[in-house]
Amino acid sequence: MSLKSVGFWAIAVAALVKGLDGGHYLPYRASLVRETQQKLEHQGLYTGEANGVLNSETMRATAEFQKQQGLDPSGVPTPRTREKLGIE
Numbered sequence: 001m002s003l004k005s006v007g008f009w010a011i012a013v014a015a016l017v018k019g020l021d022g023g024h025y026l027p028y029r030a031s032l033v034r035e036t037q038q039k040l041e042h043q044g045l046y047t048g049e050a051n052g053v054l055n056s057e058t059m060r061a062t063a064e065f066q067k068q069q070g071l072d073p074s075g076v077p078t079p080r081t082r083e084k085l086g087i088e
Contacts, residue, residue: 015027017054017076019059019074019075019076020059020060020063020073020074020075020076021072021073021074021075023074025074025076025078028054028076028077029052030052030053031052032077032082032087033052033053033054033058033077034050034051034052035087036058036062036077036081036082036085036087037049037050037051037052037058037061038050039085039086039087040058040061040062040065040085043065045061045064045065046058046061054076054077059075059076060075062074062075062076062077062081063075065081065084065085066081069081069084071084
């Protein structure tokens, strides 16, 4: 493996989001995170600003919602989580 390819993988791995479950996920669009925050706020789980940033408060609220729904609490808006929240 060349240094160029090592550098590429370092950048690719750094761009992943680390979930509360220790898993790594592709980054999420700000609009999707904002909609998730709004849905979680409606559920009474999120009290922060709906700013589209996947921060620790958003991840905590998402994980709580996932637990309530019987999902693995990753803290990130996975496809199954979005489905349960009614996000397409």
